[in-house]
Amino acid sequence: MTTPLLRRLGDAVEQRTGLRRIVRALLYENIPGGSRWRYVWGSTLVFTFTVQLITGFFLWLGYSPSAQTAWESVYYLEHETAGGSLLRGIHHYTAQAMILLLVLHVLQVVIDGAYRAPRELNFWIGLILLLIVLALGLTGYLLPWDQKGYWATKVATNLTAMTPVVGEDMKRVVVGGAEYGHTTVTRFFAMHAGLLPFLMILFTALHVYLFRRHGIHVRRSPRAPDTTFWPDQVLKDGVACLAVLAAVLLLAAWQPAPLMAPASPSEPYSAARPEWYFLFLFQLLKLFPGKSTIWGAIYIPGLVLLFMALMPILGRWRLGHAFNVMFIFSLLGGAAFLTVMAVVQDRANEEYQLAVRGAEADAKRVRVLARDLGIPPAGAVTLLEADALTQGPKIFARHCAACHRHGGEDGLGKTPEEAPSASDLQGFASRQWLTGLLDPARIDTPHYFGATAFKDGDMVDFVKSTVAAYDPARARSLSMVTKALSAEAGLKSQRELDRRDAAEIETGRLLLESRRGDPPGLNCLRCHTFGENGKAGKGPDLTGYGSRDWLIDFISDPAHERFYSEENDRMPRYGAEEILDRRSVELVADWLRGEWYVPTEESALPPEGAPVVQAPEDRAPVAQPPVAQAPAAQPAVTEAPLAQPAVTEAPVEPAPAKTPESASETEERRPEEDGAPSLPESGPVDFAAHVQPILETHCVKCHGSSGRKPKGELRLDTRENALKPGESGDPPITPGKSGESRVLRLIQSQDEEERMPPADIGRSLTPLEVSVLERWIDSGAPWPEGIVLRSRGS
Amino acid sequence: MDEEAREGADIPAVDPAHEGPPGGSDGGPPRRTFLTKLLAATIGAVVAIIPAAVGLFVALEPLRRRRGKDGAPFIPVASLDAVPPDGMPRLFRVIADRQDAWNRHPKVPVGAVYLRRSREKPEEILALHTTCPHLGCFVNAKPDGSFHCPCHDSSFNSDGSIASLRSPSPRGLDPLPTRTEKTMILVQFQDFETGLEDRVPIL
Numbered sequence: 001m002t003t004p005l006l007r008r009l010g011d012a013v014e015q016r017t018g019l020r021r022i023v024r025a026l027l028y029e030n031i032p033g034g035s036r037w038r039y040v041w042g043s044t045l046v047f048t049f050t051v052q053l054i055t056g057f058f059l060w061l062g063y064s065p066s067a068q069t070a071w072e073s074v075y076y077l078e079h080e081t082a083g084g085s086l087l088r089g090i091h092h093y094t095a096q097a098m099i100l101l102l103v104l105h106v107l108q109v110v111i112d113g114a115y116r117a118p119r120e121l122n123f124w125i126g127l128i129l130l131l132i133v134l135a136l137g138l139t140g141y142l143l144p145w146d147q148k149g150y151w152a153t154k155v156a157t158n159l160t161a162m163t164p165v166v167g168e169d170m171k172r173v174v175v176g177g178a179e180y181g182h183t184t185v186t187r188f189f190a191m192h193a194g195l196l197p198f199l200m201i202l203f204t205a206l207h208v209y210l211f212r213r214h215g216i217h218v219r220r221s222p223r224a225p226d227t228t229f230w231p232d233q234v235l236k237d238g239v240a241c242l243a244v245l246a247a248v249l250l251l252a253a254w255q256p257a258p259l260m261a262p263a264s265p266s267e268p269y270s271a272a273r274p275e276w277y278f279l280f281l282f283q284l285l286k287l288f289p290g291k292s293t294i295w296g297a298i299y300i301p302g303l304v305l306l307f308m309a310l311m312p313i314l315g316r317w318r319l320g321h322a323f324n325v326m327f328i329f330s331l332l333g334g335a336a337f338l339t340v341m342a343v344v345q346d347r348a349n350e351e352y353q354l355a356v357r358g359a360e361a362d363a364k365r366v367r368v369l370a371r372d373l374g375i376p377p378a379g380a381v382t383l384l385e386a387d388a389l390t391q392g393p394k395i396f397a398r399h400c401a402a403c404h405r406h407g408g409e410d411g412l413g414k415t416p417e418e419a420p421s422a423s424d425l426q427g428f429a430s431r432q433w434l435t436g437l438l439d440p441a442r443i444d445t446p447h448y449f450g451a452t453a454f455k456d457g458d459m460v461d462f463v464k465s466t467v468a469a470y471d472p473a474r475a476r477s478l479s480m481v482t483k484a485l486s487a488e489a490g491l492k493s494q495r496e497l498d499r500r501d502a503a504e505i506e507t508g509r510l511l512l513e514s515r516r517g518d519p520p521g522l523n524c525l526r527c528h529t530f531g532e533n534g535k536a537g538k539g540p541d542l543t544g545y546g547s548r549d550w551l552i553d554f555i556s557d558p559a560h561e562r563f564y565s566e567e568n569d570r571m572p573r574y575g576a577e578e579i580l581d582r583r584s585v586e587l588v589a590d591w592l593r594g595e596w597y598v599p600t601e602e603s604a605l606p607p608e609g610a611p612v613v614q615a616p617e618d619r620a621p622v623a624q625p626p627v628a629q630a631p632a633a634q635p636a637v638t639e640a641p642l643a644q645p646a647v648t649e650a651p652v653e654p655a656p657a658k659t660p661e662s663a664s665e666t667e668e669r670r671p672e673e674d675g676a677p678s679l680p681e682s683g684p685v686d687f688a689a690h691v692q693p694i695l696e697t698h699c700v701k702c703h704g705s706s707g708r709k710p711k712g713e714l715r716l717d718t719r720e721n722a723l724k725p726g727e728s729g730d731p732p733i734t735p736g737k738s739g740e741s742r743v744l745r746l747i748q749s750q751d752e753e754e755r756m757p758p759a760d761i762g763r764s765l766t767p768l769e770v771s772v773l774e775r776w777i778d779s780g781a782p783w784p785e786g787i788v789l790r791s792r793g794s
Numbered sequence: 795m796d797e798e799a800r801e802g803a804d805i806p807a808v809d810p811a812h813e814g815p816p817g818g819s820d821g822g823p824p825r826r827t828f829l830t831k832l833l834a835a836t837i838g839a840v841v842a843i844i845p846a847a848v849g850l851f852v853a854l855e856p857l858r859r860r861r862g863k864d865g866a867p868f869i870p871v872a873s874l875d876a877v878p879p880d881g882m883p884r885l886f887r888v889i890a891d892r893q894d895a896w897n898r899h900p901k902v903p904v905g906a907v908y909l910r911r912s913r914e915k916p917e918e919i920l921a922l923h924t925t926c927p928h929l930g931c932f933v934n935a936k937p938d939g940s941f942h943c944p945c946h947d948s949s950f951n952s953d954g955s956i957a958s959l960r961s962p963s964p965r966g967l968d969p970l971p972t973r974t975e976k977t978m979i980l981v982q983f984q985d986f987e988t989g990l991e992d993r994v995p996i997l
Contacts, residue, residue, distance in 0.1 A: 051845045058849030069896075076896035083852045090845055231834040238837035245841050374898025724867050725891060 027230035031216055034224035035232035039216060041105040043237035044244050046208070048098040049200060051245070052136075055091040056193060063143070065189040067181045068379040070145035071262040075370055075380065078259050089252025095137055097244055099277045102133055103332070110311065110328045113321050114217040120312035122210040125203050127308060132200050134277075139192035141275055145185055147359060150263030151272035153188070154180065155282075159297045180265070261362035262381040270355035273346070280338035283345075304331065354413055365390055368599040372735060372780060392591020395584050399574065400425070406592075421451040422571070428592050429489035429546025431497070434482045440468035453569035458527060459539060477511045477519045484508025489546030492778065493594050499771055512542070529562070540564060551589040555580075597736045598779050687783055691776045694769050698757050699743075701791040703732075716743070717790075719783035735781040738774040747773070861997045868973055868980035871921075872909055877979065879916030883908040883935045883952060885924070888983045907970060907981055908935060910952065921970040921981045922954045928963040930988045941967060964991045 014020040031039070062081065064073040077084035106126065109115055115123035142153040161171035176183025227233070261267070274282050281301065288296035307327065314320035346352050362384060369383040376382055384390045393411035401410035403422035410416050424447045427433045436442045443463045444450045454460060470478060487498045487505045498505060507519075513533055514521030524530065527538035541562040544550040553560070556575025559568035574580040580588075590596060685691060695716055704717035714732050715721035722733045722743075734740045746756040747765045755764060765773075776782075872886045887906050892899040908922040922941075926933045931945035939952035949957040954967035971982040987994040 047841065050842075054845045055849055058853055061853050072896040077852070080896070081852055081855050082858065083848060083855075087848050087852045090848060231831045234838065235830055235834035238834055238841065241841045242837050245844060249844070370896070374893065375896050377897050377899055720862060725869075 027228070027234075029212060029215075029229040031227050031229060031233055032218050034227045035236055037236055037240075038108070039233060040237050040240035041101060041108060042208075042211070044101050044240050045098065045105060046204065047237075047241040048094050048101060048244060049204065051094045051248075052091060052098070053197060055087055055094070056197070058087055059091055060193055063189070065143070065185045067145060067185055067263070068377075070143060070185050071259070072370075072375050072380050074144040074146075074259055075367070075375075078256065079367060079371065085256045086249075086252055088257045089255075090248055092257035093248040093251045094244075095140060096275070096277065097248055098133055099137065101244070102130055106130065107328060107332070109217075110324055112217055112219055113315055113324075115312040116315050116321075117312070119210070119214050119217065122207060122214065123312050124309060125207045125210065127305070129200065129203050129207060131305075132196055132203065136192060136196050136200070137275060137277065139188045139196065142188045143185070143192060144259055145263045146258075146260040147263055147267065147269045147362075148258065148260045148272070150180065150265075151269045152274045153184075155272070156274070162294045162297050164294075164298075180263075259363065260359055261366045261384055262379065264381050264384070267362075267384075269359065270352060271359040273342075276339070279342045280335040283338040283342040358412060362390060369597065372599055373597065386587075387596060388587050388590035389596035391584070391587040392596075395580070395588040396425075396591065399572075399580060400588070403570070419451065420446050422569075423448050423452070425592055428551075429486060430491055430494060431482060431486045434486050438463055438467060438478060438482060440464045453567075457567075474520050474522070477508075477522055480504045480508035480519075481512045481522050481524070482508070484512055485542060485545055488542065488544050488550075489593065490548075491546070491593055496771060496775070499767060546593070548586075548589060548593060548595070551593065552585050555585050555589060556582075685772050685776050685779070687776065687787075690772050692787070692789060694765070694772060696789050696791060698762055698765060698769075700789045702757075702761065704789060704791055714742075718788050719781075722781070722783070733777055733781050736778060738777040741777050744770070744774055744777065866982050866984040868971075868982050870975075870978045871907060871981045871983075872979050874974065874977045874979060877909045877911050877919065879911040879913055881910065881912045881952060882939050883910040883920075883922065883941070885935065888981065890983070905983055905985070906932075907983065908941075908967075909972075909979060909981075910939075919972045919974065919979055920953065921972045921979075923968040923970060923984075923986065925968070925985065925988065926963060927965045927968060927986065927988050927990075933967065964989060965993065968993055 010020065059077070062073055062077045062084070064070060074088070078088055079085070109123065109126065138153075138156055142149040157171050157175055160174060161167045163170060172178065174187065176187045273279065281296075284300070285293060285296045288294075311324045311327075315324050365387065366380055366384050369387060370380050373383065393406070396404075396406060396411035397414075400406075401416060402418075403420060405416075405420045405424040405426075407426040408415060408424065437448050440463050442448060444455050444460050449455050449457070449460050467478065483498075483501055484505045485508070486494065487501075487508075490498070509530075511517075511519065511521045512524045513530055515523040524542065525533055529541045529543060531543050540554070541550075552575075554563055557573045558564050558571040559566070559573055559576075564571075572579050575582065575585055699716045703715050715724075716732060723731050723735065725731045730740075730742045732741065732743045738744050743756075746754060748770055749755040752759065757764070867890075869888055869890050871888055872884075876886070877884055885906055886909055887903045889901050890904045892902050892904050906924045908920075908924060910920045910922070912918065912920075924932055926943040926945065926948055928943060928946055928948045931943050933941045933943045933948070933950070936942055940957060941950040941952070941954070943949070943963070946962045948961045948963035950961070950963070950967050951957045954969055956963060956966050968986050970984060973980045973982075985996040987996055
């Protein structure tokens with residue numbers, strides 16, 4: 001029994017509002033012939049739109065509409081806010097579900113002839129709703145302000161400019177000016193979250209009102225008895241909505257909504273495609289050459305819409321209705337055909353596939369940079385612009401790959417059709433690279449000087465005649481000179497090796513300069529300059545060979561007297577002739593040298609840029625068995641452990657048995673061998689195994705929280721403390737940048753007063769310990785969650 | 795389809811006491827099985843709640859994102875010479891790296907402090923937060939060294955204590971821990987909740 005009080009309250013509300021009547025009118029609408037599954041489409045559309053309103057509002061809470069913050073705020077939501085990716089995924093996939101449901105709904109209406117009197121007006125309202133939904137999709141696509149949305153929107157807005165008479169002005173108003181920027185985002189956002197949803201609600205209300213007024217369109221005379229909307233049809237509708245929602249949730253969990261690299265007008269984006277439901281229009285445009293584009297862009301879609309608007313009138317005749325049905329099916333068939341055609345063409349288009357992979361690599365890379373380096377106020381696009389791993393290969397492909405190769409490719413994963421006419425620069429100045437250069441069997445292959453004017457030059461001649469005839473003693477000298485020369489480059493990937501072989505390198509430097517002696521010198525200074533010695537001009541300066549400055553200077557002006565002078569073979573003077581700006585030269589030099597930010601936890605993301613760039617070898621972990629470098633026939637000189645400095649590496653030996661191609665292939669990718677027991681040779685080190693003991697033994701006693709008051713405010717006991725700016729402003733550790741990290745500077749300081757640990761507290765760190773910390777910091781200073789260091793006492 | 799059959803069976807039953815059709819022209823509404831209604835209502839609620847729940851979870855993110863309780867870092871604010879021991883408070887900006895949602899701002903002003911050294915104990919440095927503990931306005935220093943809040947007239951003595959019984963602030967100005975390093979004054983800059991008698995740090 002309903003309590004009288006409740007009923008009285010209900011009656012009172014009813015008297016004043018008529019609410020009960022309205023609810024009843026909504027719930028007890030008559031459904032002639034009983035509830036049916038085929039009536040659910042309209043309800044699922046209302047449902048999906050409601051989902052969009054709800055999720056859209058919550059997305060709005062985190063979205064910042066401007067060219068410098070749109071991508072950034074979406075990034076923050078997608079990757080740094082719990083649940084954000086799911087929320088965005090729901091909005092993303094519900095939008096697409098809505099398009100599909102809309103097509104089904106329209107199809108059903110046309111097939112059933114439900115557009116006929118008195119329902120013509122409602123049909124037209126439906127068409128308007130269709131256009132609004134498409135406009136919502138179009139405007140929403142831009143909002144993340146990523147490369148994908150940016151370029152797709154550029155195309156779409158340029159299409160509106162084709163509209164006769166008002167087109168250009170229309171585009172200008174939509175874009176908010178002559179260029180795409182802040183006002184484009186604000187305008188699209190206002191449309192997407194303001195006007196369009198408002199119109200959508202308005203027309204949906206009208207649509208539903210008229211639908212209720214006319215009642216359900218029944219195809220055949222009903223056999224089953226009538227029923228009401230609640231609860232039978234509601235149940236069916238609910239089940240359908242649940243199915244839609246489940247599909248959306250699955251999709252969102254399986255494949256999060258994409259967020260490509262931030263929009264940049266200067267970055268080519270060959271992967272530009274509209275969302276899949278616009279693909280047929282995209283493909284249609286390809287069929288209209290030259291000036292006829294306007295037919296594909298405006299006239300044909302316009303005519304199709306016009307015809308659809310005329311359907312209710314045409315459908316009054318039996319034949320007209322049949323024609324309408326035929327039309328809608330051929331329209332769908334045509335769109336499906338065009339869509340499939342677009343997909344098939346893209347699948348077969350290697351250029352496009354490469355662009356997609358490149359775009360995905362950029363998207364991943366910027367995510368890592370944003371996460372670890374933080375997004376500067378100027379926006380995330382600057383992170384990629386300053387990133388050697390991103391820009392290096394692109395600049396290389398554009399300016400260098402016409403002659404050079406990088407691992408046989410153009411830097412972006414493509415193998416140019418034409419044969420290279422200059423050396424392959426992958427691993428330039430590394431030991432392997434130089435070993436190959438100084439190999440009589442390889443120096444005149446296209447991998448090195450084979451395709452250049454230097455093929456017949458003095459260096460090739462020297463290597464092919466003199467080096468080829470080296471006795472074992474000189475071959476050993478060559479090995480040390482190679483190491484010394486390679487050490488000049490100071491490559492990140494060889495830092496550990498260079499440190500290990502310091503003695504050999506020192507000897508190598510002397511051998512490089514001297515003519516004879518024991519071991520015998522190689523007399524490189526006959527042609528080259530090295531340090532203060534030698535005569536310039538005949539060959540490139542070997543001082544700092546392959547180092548950052550050397551490489552930048554070389555790329556800037558290879559014809560400089562320090563390098564090739566007038567013997568420079570076709571290489572443009574990129575800096576001197578201002579072909580590239582300084583920054584681009586630096587970026588490509590850094591990339592060639594393998595200098596870029598390496599993320600903290602590589603495992604958190606799939607390997608960066610894998611298809612695009614190959615990190616210079618040398619990353620092989622020590623677990624890899626020492627490779628027998630030389631072919632079996634060769635009596636390989638066994639690699640002796642550290643104790644014996646004058647070790648010869650087999651490839652340095654003249655290897656007449658090798659064919660040039662196979663040799664260069666295998667050697668180039670051969671991992672450097674190493675005898676160190678547990679520490680990986682290069683690359684990241686393990687925090688718990690290597691870093692933690694050092695910090696706990698030498699640092700945390702004072703720079704920690706264990707009883708003693710920290711001497712300095714600087715604390716190294718937790719990651720948070722170690723990354724926190726100290727009194728001087730600099731944090732003790734800057735992940736990825738050992739050079740900028742205070743800790744590293746202080747433990748290596750030459751100043752007794754400054755050096756850590758202080759002399760009265762403990763011994764200085766050994767070079768190996770320093771290198772471990774350096775490598776750890778360079779690999780992003782990974783520090784497992786929650787580990788607090790405690791002093792071990794030294 | 796068997797559902798339709800069930801509906802058919804249910805048709806004759808009419809519940810006149812319950813809601814009737816608004817128009818009433820096509821007869822009373824059929825009574826539906828309780829199960830159908832329950833199911834319809836449940837499913838309806840589920841599909842409506844899920845998207846809203848996801849959104850709400852995301853919107854409540856600020857409640858989950860809190861800084862650790864480790865204490866704020868000491869930040870160099872001014873040199874000792876900039877704060878003569880005359881008992882007068884002086885205003886300094888606090889410059890630090892700031893993470894504002896997605897943006898990392900290196901070395902930007904994140905707040906301000908009053909620093910004061912008294913004549914009697916020049917080695918003691920008093921650092922006071924510039925935020926009024928009443929409702930968060932920026933407190934002004936007056937020429938006599940006392941403080942006054944422009945919003946609701948809270949007034950404080952030069953040592954930060956409440957100056958008058960009519961002062962609406964529930965507590966004195968918030969002192970901040972300081973340290974000196976050589977000639978630099980470092981302040982552990984930290985915001986506190988306003989309106990409370992206790993100092994509750996905002997993490």
